[in-house]
Amino acid sequence: MTVPDIVAFALRALRGHRVRTALTMLAVAVGVAAVVVLTALGEGARRHVVREFESLGSTLLAVIPGKTETTGAAAFVSVTTRDLTLADAEALRRRVPAVRRVAPLTMATATVAHRERRRQVVIAGTTSEFLELRRLQLGRGRFLPAGDIARGSAVAVLGAAVARELFPAADPLGSVVRIAGQRARVIGILAPRGVQLGMNLDEVVVIPVARAMRLFNRRSLFRILLDVHAHADLARARAQVVAVLRERHGAEDVTVITQDAVLSSFSGILRALTLAVAAIAGISLAVAGIGIMNVMLVSVAERTAEVGLLRAVGAGRGQVAGVFLAEAGVLSLAGGLLGSVGAAAIIAGLRVIYPALPARPPSWALPSAVGLAVAMGLLFGLVPARRAARLDPVVALGRG
Amino acid sequence: MIRLEHVSRVFHVGDTVVRALDDISEHIRPGEHVALMGPSGSGKSTLLHVIGCLDRPSSGRYVLDGREVSGLDDAALTEARRHLIGFVFQAFHLVPRLTAAENVELPLVFAGVPRAERHQRVAAGLAAVGLSARAAHRPEQLSGGERQRVAIARAMIMRPRVLLADEPTGNLDTASGRQVLDLLDELHRGGLTLVVVTHDPTVARRAERVLLMVDGRIARRMAPEDILGAPGATA
Numbered sequence: 001m002t003v004p005d006i007v008a009f010a011l012r013a014l015r016g017h018r019v020r021t022a023l024t025m026l027a028v029a030v031g032v033a034a035v036v037v038l039t040a041l042g043e044g045a046r047r048h049v050v051r052e053f054e055s056l057g058s059t060l061l062a063v064i065p066g067k068t069e070t071t072g073a074a075a076f077v078s079v080t081t082r083d084l085t086l087a088d089a090e091a092l093r094r095r096v097p098a099v100r101r102v103a104p105l106t107m108a109t110a111t112v113a114h115r116e117r118r119r120q121v122v123i124a125g126t127t128s129e130f131l132e133l134r135r136l137q138l139g140r141g142r143f144l145p146a147g148d149i150a151r152g153s154a155v156a157v158l159g160a161a162v163a164r165e166l167f168p169a170a171d172p173l174g175s176v177v178r179i180a181g182q183r184a185r186v187i188g189i190l191a192p193r194g195v196q197l198g199m200n201l202d203e204v205v206v207i208p209v210a211r212a213m214r215l216f217n218r219r220s221l222f223r224i225l226l227d228v229h230a231h232a233d234l235a236r237a238r239a240q241v242v243a244v245l246r247e248r249h250g251a252e253d254v255t256v257i258t259q260d261a262v263l264s265s266f267s268g269i270l271r272a273l274t275l276a277v278a279a280i281a282g283i284s285l286a287v288a289g290i291g292i293m294n295v296m297l298v299s300v301a302e303r304t305a306e307v308g309l310l311r312a313v314g315a316g317r318g319q320v321a322g323v324f325l326a327e328a329g330v331l332s333l334a335g336g337l338l339g340s341v342g343a344a345a346i347i348a349g350l351r352v353i354y355p356a357l358p359a360r361p362p363s364w365a366l367p368s369a370v371g372l373a374v375a376m377g378l379l380f381g382l383v384p385a386r387r388a389a390r391l392d393p394v395v396a397l398g399r400g
Numbered sequence: 401m402i403r404l405e406h407v408s409r410v411f412h413v414g415d416t417v418v419r420a421l422d423d424i425s426e427h428i429r430p431g432e433h434v435a436l437m438g439p440s441g442s443g444k445s446t447l448l449h450v451i452g453c454l455d456r457p458s459s460g461r462y463v464l465d466g467r468e469v470s471g472l473d474d475a476a477l478t479e480a481r482r483h484l485i486g487f488v489f490q491a492f493h494l495v496p497r498l499t500a501a502e503n504v505e506l507p508l509v510f511a512g513v514p515r516a517e518r519h520q521r522v523a524a525g526l527a528a529v530g531l532s533a534r535a536a537h538r539p540e541q542l543s544g545g546e547r548q549r550v551a552i553a554r555a556m557i558m559r560p561r562v563l564l565a566d567e568p569t570g571n572l573d574t575a576s577g578r579q580v581l582d583l584l585d586e587l588h589r590g591g592l593t594l595v596v597v598t599h600d601p602t603v604a605r606r607a608e609r610v611l612l613m614v615d616g617r618i619a620r621r622m623a624p625e626d627i628l629g630a631p632g633a634t635a
Contacts, residue, residue: 001509001511001512002512005515009509012497012498012502016497305491305493306493306495308493309489309493311478312452312487312493313481313482313510313554314478314479314481314482314510314511316475317475317478319510393455394455397489397493
C-alpha cells in the first residue's frame, strides 16, 4: 500500500463526514492563523522599532555622564562623577581620529514666547553638527552657526509645530522670540518630522549649547553625541572615547552607549515577546489536536466493522493504523493550509488598516505553525490509530 | 488443502469457559466443496474463522496449503489471509462510501498491487460476476444480490485458493440467492476450495460433503442427499 493509496483512502473517509471534517479543520486553522497573525504583529513591532533606530544611523555613539554598569568589584569602588563639559566634547573631537561629528547636548524645558503667544517646549542646546548627526531636515533658513562652540549667540531654530503655533500668520524668520525671558532671533525652522523614538522633534527649539547652559545654569552636559565615519570604527572609537575621558576625569565616570547596543537589546526583547506570543497561540494548536483525537476516536468506533473487513481482506495491523493516522494527518495538514490562507488574509487586512506597522510573520512562523499542527494531528491520531489496529478482527466483524 | 488435527478454541467469558471448538480433526481436499451446518452456537462460524486465519486455535494443529499456521504471528496470518483466503459474509461488509469497483479493489490496494494493474483486474473481476455496468455505484445503490456478487468479486480478486462463505444467502431473496449460489458453483468448478457455513438445506445440498456441528464437535459427516433426514441439520 503506497502513500498516495493511503491518502486517497483517508480523503474518502473524511469526505464521508463533511461537517465533522470541516469543524475539526476549522479548529486547526484557527490555531495556525493565531500563531501566524500574532507573530506577524510581534515581528511588525520589532521591524518598526528597528527602522526607527536605523533612521538615526548605525554609526552613532552617546556619552552619558555617570557610570551605569556596576559589575563585579567596580560596584564597590566609589566614583565621583565629574561634569561632562564642552571642553570634553572639544577634546574628543581633537583626540579621537575616527570621530566625524560631535554634538554636545543639554536639555531643558522652558517657555518660548512671541508677543502674546507663549508655549512650553523642550529646549535643546547643541551645536551646528547636531543637524546632520540626528539626520534632521531643515525646512527654511539656517541651522545653528558653526564655529566656536563656547560663544553661544542669541539665535534659535524652531521645530515645525512651534513655528506654526507662535507665528500663525507672520514669517518667523528674522523675528525675535523670548526663551525663558531672554531674546533670541529665529534663524531657521526644522522640517516636519513627527515623533522619533518618543521625542516629538516638531515641538523643540534648538539653541546654541553654550547659551543654553548659561540660560539654565547648567555645568554638565546632558550627553555628548558623536558619530564615526564607518560602522567598523565604532568599537575602536568607543574605546578611545572612554580612554580620553578617563584621562581627563581621572576615573572612568561616563557611560558610552552605541546605537547598535540599544537596537540589539530592543530587537532581542521584541523577538522574545514574539516567541512568547507564538507559544501561547501554539496552545490553541494543542487544543485542536485534542479535537482531532476526539473525532478520530468516534471514527474508529463507527467503523469497527470496516476495520474487521479490512483485516479479513489482508490488511495488516500497521496498514490499519496507517489508514487512521493518515486521516489525522490529512485533517491537520488541510486545517493548517486553510489557517495559512486565513492568516495571510488577516495580515493583508492589518496592513491596510495600520500601514505604519510592517506586519509580516517571521520566516519560521508559517512552516513551524503548519508543522506543529501536523505533528499535533499525528500525535493525537496515534491513540485512535492504535486502537483500530488492535481490534480483534472476529469481534470487529461481528459489529456489522 | 485444509488439515485440522485436534483443534480446540476456548473462550473465557467471565468465570465460565466456553469450548467453541472441541477437539476437531478434519481434512478438506483441494477443490472440495464443503458445507458446515449446525444450530446457532454450535461453533461453525468459529471454525470458519480459524480456517480463515482470522482466529487462532487454542490448541491443536492447523495446516493450510501444506503450511502449519497454528503458531504463526499476526503478520504471518495477515499474509495467509491476503493470498490464500477469500471471505464472503452474510452482511456483505461492503465499505459504504466506496463504489463497487473500489470495494473490489481494496485487497489489491493493501497487497500493494500497482494502480494500473489494479484497474485491469478490478474490471475483469466485476465482469466475472456480471456487474461491469455497476462499477461506479455505491453499495446503497445496489440490490442485495448485486452487493453479494460485489463481495464475491472482492473475495476472489487476489485469486485465493480457498473461499469461505458465512451464510452467503442469509440476507437475500430466493432468486438472488440462487444467482449467488450459481456463481459460487461456477468458481468451485474452476478449482476453488469452497467452505460454506449455512443452515439452509438448499444451500448445503450443493456441497459435495456436509459437516454437521453440535456443541463444538463435528457430530456427523454426511452426503448432501442425506441432509433432510438428519436431526439438527436444520435450525
